[in-house]
Structures are given as structure tokens and as C-alpha cells.
Amino acid sequence: MSSALARRGSKTAATACKHHPNRNYFSHSFYRRDVLSPHQNIRDMSLLWLLTAAACSSSSPTRLFACRTALSMTTTAIQQRRTFRAKSEQLASASRSMAMMDDTSSLLTDSTCTTTTTTTTTTREKSLSNKKFHPRRIGKGCDLDELFQYLIESSHQLGRERVFKSLRTALYNASGYRVESAWRIYQQMIHHKVTDLMGANNYGHLLNILKYGTDPTTTISRMLNVLDDLRIQQESQHQKISLMHYSQVLFAMGRMGDSKGACALIQEIKTQGHVPLPSQFTSLAIATRNDKFYDATQEAAELMMEAMNKDQVVLENDACVTMVSLLSRQRSQGQRQQQMTVENNGIDRTVKFLEAVEYVRNKEDVDDTPTTTTTKSQYNVHVYTSLISGLAQKGDATNAKRLYDKMRQQGLKPTIATRTALIEAYGRAGDFDAALKLLNRKHHNSMVTSVLTNAIRHNKWDVAEMLAAPWMKKLESAKIDDKLRAALMWVKVKSDLDDARTFFDTLYQKDASYVNTVMVNHLVTGSGNQRSNEKVKEAYGLHPLTGKSPSLFSQHLLVDALFKCRDVPAALTAFMSMRRQGIPDDITLAMVIRGLIMNDEDTIAWNVFRALKKDGVQPNLWAYTSMLKAYAKSHSTTGINKQLVDVWPELHRAVTGRHATVESIMEKEKNKEKVEEEAPVLMPIIKNPSQAYLLFRELTGFQTPNEYTYTTLIACFSKHSLARATDVFSHMCASGVKPTVQTYTAMLQACSIFRSARGALLIFRHMRDQQVAPNSATWHYLLKALVRARVDKSRIDQIGNMAREAMGSNDNDKNNKSKRKKPL
DNA sequence: GTAGGGTTAG
Numbered sequence A: 001m002s003s004a005l006a007r008r009g010s011k012t013a014a015t016a017c018k019h020h021p022n023r024n025y026f027s028h029s030f031y032r033r034d035v036l037s038p039h040q041n042i043r044d045m046s047l048l049w050l051l052t053a054a055a056c057s058s059s060s061p062t063r064l065f066a067c068r069t070a071l072s073m074t075t076t077a078i079q080q081r082r083t084f085r086a087k088s089e090q091l092a093s094a095s096r097s098m099a100m101m102d103d104t105s106s107l108l109t110d111s112t113c114t115t116t117t118t119t120t121t122t123t124r125e126k127s128l129s130n131k132k133f134h135p136r137r138i139g140k141g142c143d144l145d146e147l148f149q150y151l152i153e154s155s156h157q158l159g160r161e162r163v164f165k166s167l168r169t170a171l172y173n174a175s176g177y178r179v180e181s182a183w184r185i186y187q188q189m190i191h192h193k194v195t196d197l198m199g200a201n202n203y204g205h206l207l208n209i210l211k212y213g214t215d216p217t218t219t220i221s222r223m224l225n226v227l228d229d230l231r232i233q234q235e236s237q238h239q240k241i242s243l244m245h246y247s248q249v250l251f252a253m254g255r256m257g258d259s260k261g262a263c264a265l266i267q268e269i270k271t272q273g274h275v276p277l278p279s280q281f282t283s284l285a286i287a288t289r290n291d292k293f294y295d296a297t298q299e300a301a302e303l304m305m306e307a308m309n310k311d312q313v314v315l316e317n318d319a320c321v322t323m324v325s326l327l328s329r330q331r332s333q334g335q336r337q338q339q340m341t342v343e344n345n346g347i348d349r350t351v352k353f354l355e356a357v358e359y360v361r362n363k364e365d366v367d368d369t370p371t372t373t374t375t376k377s378q379y380n381v382h383v384y385t386s387l388i389s390g391l392a393q394k395g396d397a398t399n400a401k402r403l404y405d406k407m408r409q410q411g412l413k414p415t416i417a418t419r420t421a422l423i424e425a426y427g428r429a430g431d432f433d434a435a436l437k438l439l440n441r442k443h444h445n446s447m448v449t450s451v452l453t454n455a456i457r458h459n460k461w462d463v464a465e466m467l468a469a470p471w472m473k474k475l476e477s478a479k480i481d482d483k484l485r486a487a488l489m490w491v492k493v494k495s496d497l498d499d500a501r502t503f504f505d506t507l508y509q510k511d512a513s514y515v516n517t518v519m520v521n522h523l524v525t526g527s528g529n530q531r532s533n534e535k536v537k538e539a540y541g542l543h544p545l546t547g548k549s550p551s552l553f554s555q556h557l558l559v560d561a562l563f564k565c566r567d568v569p570a571a572l573t574a575f576m577s578m579r580r581q582g583i584p585d586d587i588t589l590a591m592v593i594r595g596l597i598m599n600d601e602d603t604i605a606w607n608v609f610r611a612l613k614k615d616g617v618q619p620n621l622w623a624y625t626s627m628l629k630a631y632a633k634s635h636s637t638t639g640i641n642k643q644l645v646d647v648w649p650e651l652h653r654a655v656t657g658r659h660a661t662v663e664s665i666m667e668k669e670k671n672k673e674k675v676e677e678e679a680p681v682l683m684p685i686i687k688n689p690s691q692a693y694l695l696f697r698e699l700t701g702f703q704t705p706n707e708y709t710y711t712t713l714i715a716c717f718s719k720h721s722l723a724r725a726t727d728v729f730s731h732m733c734a735s736g737v738k739p740t741v742q743t744y745t746a747m748l749q750a751c752s753i754f755r756s757a758r759g760a761l762l763i764f765r766h767m768r769d770q771q772v773a774p775n776s777a778t779w780h781y782l783l784k785a786l787v788r789a790r791v792d793k794s795r796i797d798q799i800g801n802m803a804r805e806a807m808g809s810n811d812n813d814k815n816n817k818s819k820r821k822k823p824l
Numbered sequence B: 001g002t003a004g005g006g007t008t009a010g
Helices: A002-008 A009-019 A045-058 A069-102 A115-119 A123-132 A144-172 A180-190 A199-209 A218-237 A244-256 A259-271 A278-290 A297-310 A315-326 A346-367 A383-392 A397-409 A416-429 A434-439 A443-458 A461-472 A482-495 A497-510 A515-531 A533-540 A553-566 A568-581 A586-598 A603-614 A621-632 A642-656 A662-670 A672-677 A689-700 A707-717 A723-736 A742-754 A757-769 A776-788 A793-821
Strands: none
Touching: A069 A672, A115 A434, A115 A443, A115 A603, A123 A144, A144 A180, A180 A199, A180 A218, A199 A218, A199 A244, A218 A244, A244 A259, A244 A278, A244 A586, A244 A603, A259 A278, A259 A297, A259 A434, A278 A297, A297 A315, A297 A346, A297 A621, A315 A346, A315 A383, A383 A397, A383 A416, A397 A416, A397 A497, A416 A434, A434 A443, A443 A461, A461 A482, A482 A497, A482 A515, A497 A515, A497 A533, A515 A533, A515 A553, A533 A553, A553 A568, A553 A586, A553 A662, A568 A586, A586 A603, A603 A621, A603 A642, A621 A689, A621 A707, A662 A776, A707 A723, A707 A742, A742 A757, A742 A776, A757 A776, A776 A793
């Protein structure tokens, strides 16, 4: 109700707002029917314990990134804010000077009342107008064009005070809460240079209308313009920007998803010596959630934690729920330019956030009367659902289930969303018995989607088939939503690509809304796996049918598919086109490195890799490992495709993002020669294991190598030095990274090359002790090592028999597996 | 009505 009143601009609402104890009338909860008491907020120590345990069990060793420090992040934010403000100011002054240049008539939309009217206006008419546009008479039905015309003609007689009063009344009574009207009235105030007469409340009212604008760019920039004007007034001590003004802008930023702007504004509030309001943090949380272009989760969380820990700010429940949801699903590593933090894990960060929430809640209890005797959980079902879902994404079904049980103990009833989150946890962990058991009662779209996609991920074709079959018949029914339909398409793509492709057409013909982007992506990926670049390109061409242009993610899949088809020029062309539209993430960059190396374009890969680092982009672990793979290759590939040499300068620009953004274009214009000097040179890759080792040392400065990285490094050494390969192997075991069958095989390969029977048998025993099952390659290199080391023939035969025996049963396994793998 | 389920890398 309050929001409706406020929107109508009713005086009652305004007064009610003014007298609200916290003057917190932009609070999101204020607009809600069920305003939660602060005590209903998060407060439950035992849950925190549980989560901390989950974080400890799942957290991997620290992955550090040499990036900006917290301090420089803040500075950058301020600088960005300044640039943005400067741009807004330019915009404002441009619009102002335009208004000045144009005279009276051009400011009016109604061209009928122009100069002719001015000359023929009689004294009587004037006095009529005087009456009509008297501040007291300006009401709802007032014609703004007429009013503006009148004011321009009579401003000299009326005096600026009177002009201002008329416009002010118009703002309150005639704008009708229409954004455009309010903005035009404000522009008139600027034109008549009367904004200095505006009171803080007038500014507040204006902002209150503007915040409901529909266009993100105009809405925010207009509001920032108003704020800038207010700031100028503040400097001449006319006005003071209050928290409510900031709240209005933050509210709009929340709606529009301008997370960078919201962070910067919160910082500004702090610099002004205020403590931001809880509702302002809620706006920040909403802005972070709604921002599709920038992930400010970490920055926002830190601002909130600081406020809680230092200023005892009690966050609103909405902000908590939103932040918990965002934090718990943060990717644990590999984000480019990520801030250096110890808590790189989503759950760690969530725990840290909740600790701050607990801290301030407990503090509040002590300050208040300590009457809270209830042990009942103060978390609501949404917080639990977010947390369960966060654990689910990490495949931590054990803790997800514990949390779910705990929630039930607290007497909270799980909803469909909660059960879906738990099903997702089981599915990710590969526990399909548990997932199906939960699904048993009612097959809801979201639950089926979850189990289905996880079954595909885990190659559980029996589960996928069983689940998909009944839905396949009604694929065209409206009862199936987008996500489920896409999951069913995925099943089809995996079982029969051509059939899936035909089916896409059938669906589209039935109803264009039945097809979506994800389906096209599945078709592109499926075609890539079939190594058919014609099919890839054809499938990619389906994107327009979904009514959406391909996102960066869709383009990522295209590039990957083209690399799989060994069409390097096409893949690189697609990648460069992708770069022109946005900044590829670390996964895309690693995929490009990998694609090049898989296609034996080692030199180009090496140069892309160098260019990234030189540009300050930290390649992630996957990129490093792919690069290492070039050194581990048995065949030498140093030649470069001529076509790629020609494409290199452009590729270099695409990788580093030189003059692709507005800023860099400006930079280039400013400093033309400097950019042109930088003709990128293709450096040859020097393939010796010491170089590989240097690369490995370098990556350990940023990330923790995993079993794949170690194995690749061992493979680099296996042809050169058994001692060094063994060193890496020992280092791997000492670091707690478990060798895989591939690791042991690489070691055995080294033993065979260096004719070490003793080494081979030691490695083989180690493998047995670790209960790792050998594969045919393992047996092959073990035997080869023994043969080359001239071990006693009877001994070799003995092991050869063991190998045949083991492989015989393995073959059976394989056959069974492939039988099982045959889908639908 | 908030929270949940769809497509990325050996």
C-alpha cells in the first residue's frame, strides 16, 4: 500500500515517510506487506558450525592470484565513478547548453504557441495566464507546454522566485509521477537557473519520480545528474545531500542492475561521513543480483561485512538471502583479475559473511534486553534453500542433506525449491538412488530437469532414459517449461544428433517459442563432437530462430566445436568476432590455448599465452596445463600455418583486447604512435623440459597444480630424465595430490625409456598400494620396461600373464560399459 | 511474492 501511495505522490505518503522513525522510506521491506522484525533475521550458531565444517572439508588449498589489492580495487571503483560522473556532467552540460542555445520555442514540444503568440498576447490574456499559472492553481490537468511557454515569456515580470514556485508546484502536482514530465520540469528549472532555490525535499521528490524510469542508461544518468547538481549546491553550502537522496539513486541502481554504480555510491556515502542504511545495502544486493554484465558479489559482500563488523549495521533479510545465494554459488577459482583473497571458495565466503551477520545480531541482543530464550532457528526457508543449493553445486550432498535435516528439525517446511536443491546435490554427487527417491512423489519440472541433466553428466543412460521417456511424448505440450525441454533435447542430441536436429525443426514449426538458445548450443556442441564443421556452422545458424543473438557463451561453444573439427582458421575467426563483443572469460581463453595445442599450433598457442600474461591477464590452471602439454608431445610441431601468421596481429589484438573497448579507442587516439609501435612478434616456442619446469614453477605462484598438471609435467620429463620425472612424482605425492592411472603410466613410460626395471616395479607396487587399477597402457609400459631392462624372461612371462588376465576382465567391463552407454 | 532446476575444459 505504501508503495502505491508513494507512487501516486500522495502527500500522505510523503508525510508518512518523513515521520518514519528511520526516515528509511526507501527500505525495500517498507514496501512489503510483511515487514520482518530485525529479530527474525539470521541467527543460528549451530548452522554456522555445520557450514564451517562443510567449508573445511571441501576447501582446497589456497589459490592465489597476483591481482589488485583491496585498496587498489577501491581506488579503481572511485576512479570509475569519477569517469562516469565526468561523463554525466558532460552530458548534463551538453543538454544545458543545448537548452540555452535553442531559444524558447525549441524547448517546447508544441510548436503552435511560438513567437506569433508572444507578439499578439494581449494584457488581458496575460492576466488570465497569470491567474491560470499561479503556483496555487497548478494542478493535475495543467498543460506543461503552456506552462513552460508562459514562464519563458513572463519570467522577467514574475521574477525567479515565482518562476521557481510554479515549477515546483508543477513537479508536485502536474508531473503525475510521470518520469518524462518530471524530467522536463527539472530541465526548465535548470533553464531558468532556479535550481538553487530547490530544497533538499524537492530534490528528493524529483529523484523519487525518476527512479521509476524504464530505460537503464537514461534513468541512472539522469539521477546522477541530479545528484551532481545537488553536489554543486552542497559545495556552496546551499543544500546537503542526505541519505535519502542516495537511497533513491541506489533503489534505481538495484532495479537496473548497476552493481558498479551501487558500490561506488555506497563508498561515496561513507566518504561523506555517513553510515549507509540497511535498505541501501539491500539495494546493493539487488543491484548485484540483477547485474548481467559485471559480477560485484565480492565487492558488495565486503562492503556489507565491513558495515556489519565496524558499524553494527543490521542487514535486512532480503539482503542476507540475496547475498547468501550469490556468494554460495561463486566459482571457486579461475576468475580473471580476481582479487587476492584467502577465501576463494564460495562456501568459505558465505561462512565469513554469515559470521558477520551473527556478530551483529548477537551484539544487538546484548544491547537490547537479553530476553531471547528461543533456540528456534531464525533462518528462513529461503536462506536454507540458497545454502543447500550452494553446496549442491559443489556436489557436497552430505552437507546438503545435513542442512536439509536441520531445517526440518527447526520445523521449517521444505518447498519445491528446497527439494529441488537437495535433488541437485544428490545428482551432482552421482547418488541417483537418493535423487530418484526424493523425486518419487511428484515429478515437478525443476526436479526432473535436475536429475536428467546430472544423469547425462554422469553417463547414467538408464536413469536418463527412464526419466526422459514419458516426457518425450509430450515435448510439444505447454506443461513442459523451457529448461526441461532443453534438457530433453540434450538427451536427444546425445543419442542421435540428426534425429535431434530434425526434431528441432518440428518443434519450431509447431511453436517458435518451443525452441531456445540452450537447444541450439547442444546441437552445436553435438556437431563439434562429431567433428563435422558443416553441421557445426549449420546448427549455429539456428540461433536467430530463438529470437536472440548468440551470447558470448554460445560463441564460446562454437569456437570450441570448430577447434574439435580441426578447423583452426574458422575457430580463430569466430573467437576474434567474439572478442569484439565482449571480454572472454578465463575458461574461453584456456579453451583457445587448448584448441590450438590440440591442433598442433603450438607456436601460436605459446604466443597467445605470452600475450595474455604480458597484458596482465593471469591464465588459469587449465591454460597452464594445456601449455605444458605442448612440451610433453612426443612429436615435434614447431611449424606454423602461413594463414595463421597473417592472422596473428589481429589475433593478438583480440586476445589482449587492444582498442576494442571505448576506453582503448580513446587511448589509441591519444597516443597513436605508441600503439602502432607495438607490432606483435611471433616468438618461437623452445621445447625443452626445463622450459616446461619453469612454466610449472610459475603457475605454482598462482594456483595449486592438480593431478592432471603433475601428470603432464611428468610426461614432459619422461623422455629426458627419469630422475627428474621421479622428483616431480615425489613432489606430487608429498603435496597430497593422488596420482592417477595416467600418472603411473607416464612414470612407467619413463622407466621403459631409461631401462629401469627396478623403478618400474617400485612404481607398479606403489600403484597397487594406492589401489589404482592399471589399464592396458600401464601394462604395456611395465612390460616394455622389463623387456628393455633385460629382466629374466620367465619373470616377464609371469607379469605378461597377469596383464592378459587383468585386461581380459577389463575388456568385459568395457563391453558392459559401452553397452550401458548406448543411450535410448 | 523472495529461495530452486537447463548449455563450458582433460
